[in-house]
Amino acid sequence: MDLLALTDFNLVARHGGFGRAARESGRPKATLSRRVADLESGLDLRLFERGARTLKLTEEGRALHERTSVLLTELEETTAAIASGGAAPRGRLRVSAPLLFSQAAMGKLAGRFALKYRDVRLEVTTEDRTVDMVEEGYDLVIRVNPDPDARLIGRIFLRDRLLVVASPDLKRPAGLAPVPAVLRGGTGDTPPAWNVTRASRTRRIAVKPVLRLSSLFMVRDAVRAGVGAAQLPLSLVSGDLAAGTLLNWGDVEGPEIALWALYPSRRLLNSRVSAFLGVLKETFPMGSPEELASFID
Structure with missing residues (x-):
């Protein structure tokens, strides 16, 4: 198989078209x-469906x-490593x-990386959706x-946990009285209450949404x-809690927040x-929320 033709095919597949790849x-x-056509002819397979304005992989x-694509990347990296003597x-x-991690820490983290590895061109895209690493070239x-x-392997590099917090001016609800709540997100389903644990005791806090915002910073x-x-x-609130500008009403019941770094296996x-x-x-040597709080201050 012609490796040059295979490389060009992967280039076109990654960018979704001949024009953009060029x-x-x-x-x-x-x-x-021409190289993609030669590869299709040699394999006797149609690799792309060609429309008037679109190009789609079969x-x-x-x-x-x-x-x-992974094999070619490995071949390129191995060749480069041998040629450079492990540079x-x-x-x-x-x-x-x-989004949240990018807003809080990625700029500073990317700057630290760029200063340490000046020959690497780091490109960071911020998005909460699930991306296809192979198809989108991450x-x-x-x-x-x-x-x-x-298809992916990875590791947890940070852990965090959710708290219910409020201003000292907001009184904690008594009995079944709902508390005014600021929520993240749109007008979706609203939980009738939060299960909050404090000092080994769990209680339900009824909520009444008064504000919905798209960012946790907001x-x-x-x-x-x-x-x-x-x-x-x-x-995100460690500094406020230490300063007393916000109060901790307790931990929210549920799974821990774990940040993973994932890459192709x-x-x-x-x-x-x-x-x-x-x-x-x-x-983040310990991977603790306190380390993240200290880093973003």
């Missing part, structure tokens, strides 16, 4: 088209892309991270409590203003990914 790589569009093309990581590193994704995925600011109580991660780990994982470990 622009991103600086390769002539006609050359990419089932066979998708399978070939998924199984060969520092270099090249592009694409990372996807969730080297590493950071996610909160991700669903299991057999929720925190509204709680600081005394609008109502809210569920917020410890790392492969025999040879991308050296740039290894470097990024190393910076995460150096920055």
